[in-house]
Amino acid sequence: MMDFPDGLSALSDRYDVVLCDVWGVIHNGVRSYPDACEALTQWGRTQGPVVLISNSPRPSYDVVAQLDGLSVPRSAWQGFVTSGDATRALLEPHRGTKVWKIGPERDGPLWAGFDLTLAGPEDADFILCSGLYEDETEVPEDYRDRLTVAAGRGLPFICANPDRVVQRGDRLIFCAGALADLYESLGGKVEMAGKPYGAIYDLAMAKAAELLGRPVDRARVLCIGDGVITDVKGAHDQKLACLFVAKGIHGDMAIGPDGRLEPDAVHALLDAEAVGATHAIADLVW
Template structure:
């Protein structure tokens, strides 16, 4: 049965490690959430390690600067793994070769040191997608014709960010997962690197073991996230406990007109995706 704790401190006797989502939980792409950062800082000081687990398509070392710029304190986390980290392993498995890189130039660090040549949909060996080229202006349908060419050629589509949308300020922005959905609908084959798929959890748990200095008891690992089909499903599939942050991207469905968590709506939201969470709160607080 899912419960609704007042905050993270109410769970501190049940778990040793937190694997925490980033975008939507501790920042919205424009500013950090001070109470969430404070809660994670207190967990790290009083309980154990916090490993950030993000569907960012860039390597974790490259995303730290973004967290710093959004005033996410270093004290709020002890380790960091990204979908980009998992993607690099998939890219290396397909190198050397020609890749159609779909995504903004800021994500090109993902390809550093890997023997790949940029190509288009007509002559690439495979696709690597980190997002839309201009996610403030474009929508997935803008890519249909090019993706159809690639799908007809049988190209593998490596998705570096399984998120379909993300909240940037007060807007929802399309992510690489939305393009992956479209590619699959066209008959293309997709491989996902991040949540809810297993590779990124293997990296996160290995990082937790390194920080703890001992094997992780999976029954004492708490996943925190706001995405039902990424964070909650990932924890559910890995048989890990999950704290669902309901005011994230699903806030319109999970929060009542009074601004408070609506337990019945949360249950309905999770049941619609056939997943369950162990706990749920509105915002991450201590």
């Protein structure tokens, strides 16, 4: 049965490790959430390690500056793994080949060092997608014609960010997962390594074990996230406990007009995707 704690401190006797989503839980791409950052800081001080687990398409070392710039304190986390970290393992078989790279230039560290030659859908050997080129103005349908060509050639599509949308300020922005969905609808084959898929959880658990200095007891790991088909499903599939943060990307469906979490709406939201969460909260607080 899902319960509804007042804050993270109410769960402090049940878990040793937190695997926490980033975008939508501790910041919205424009500003950080001080209460969430303080909750994670308190956990790290009193309970155990916090490992951030993000579907960012860039390697974790390259995302730290973004967190710093959004005033996310270093005290809020002890470890960090990203979809970009997991995706680099998927790039190994494609080393030295031609790639149709879809995504902004800022994601360059994702493919650095693989000796890839940039190409288009007509002559590439595979597709690497980290997002839309211009995510402020484009939508997935803008890519249909080019993706149709690639799917007809049978190009494998590596998706570096399984998120479909992400909250940026008060807007929802399309991510690489939305293009992956379109490519699959056209008959293309997609590979993903971020949430909800297992590779990123393997990295996160290894980092947690390193920080603990001992093997991780999976029964005492708490995943925190706001995405039903990424964070909640990932925890569900990994058989890990999950704290669903309802005011993230699903806030319009799970939060009432008074700003409070509506338990029936949360249950309906999770049931629609055939997943369950152990706990639910409106915002992450201590």
